[in-house]
Amino acid sequence: MIMKTKNIREHLEKERQNLLEKLASISGKVVSEKRDSNSYSKQGEIAVAYFELERKYLDIKHLNDQIIEIEHALEKVHNGTYGFCDKCGSSIPHERLEVLPQTTLCISCKTQQSKWSLLR
Numbered sequence: 001m002i003m004k005t006k007n008i009r010e011h012l013e014k015e016r017q018n019l020l021e022k023l024a025s026i027s028g029k030v031v032s033e034k035r036d037s038n039s040y041s042k043q044g045e046i047a048v049a050y051f052e053l054e055r056k057y058l059d060i061k062h063l064n065d066q067i068i069e070i071e072h073a074l075e076k077v078h079n080g081t082y083g084f085c086d087k088c089g090s091s092i093p094h095e096r097l098e099v100l101p102q103t104t105l106c107i108s109c110k111t112q113q114s115k116w117s118l119l120r
């Protein structure tokens with residue numbers, strides 16, 4: 001392992017903090033807009049409001065997924081298994097970890113997983 005564990009952990013923790021802040025700000029907006037949506041009178045406005053809400057929920061879900069991924073990576077740093085693929089156990093290339101520090105799968109396992117999620 002060329003990269004220093006301490007740096008990885010700091011990087012991941014910073015990233016998680018950023019995501020949590022984004023999540024908090026989006027969630028806050030959704031809650032306040034939901035309260036306001038009672039005052040909408042026209043159908044069109046309601047539709048737009050719901051579209052916006054739905055988009056924010058997707059953002060929230062996306063952020064949540066990223067946080068879960070980062071927490072999993074942090075757990076792996078803690079366990080000393082960071083840099084190794086979750087599925088096949090082979091070491092994940094350094095270049096891949098530099099671009100995607102939170103990744104816990106090698107490219108071939110990740111590709112397989114994406115195919116699976118497309119099938120489902």
Ligand SMILES: [Zn+2]
Nearest residue numbers: 085088106109
């Ligand atoms: Zn793998």
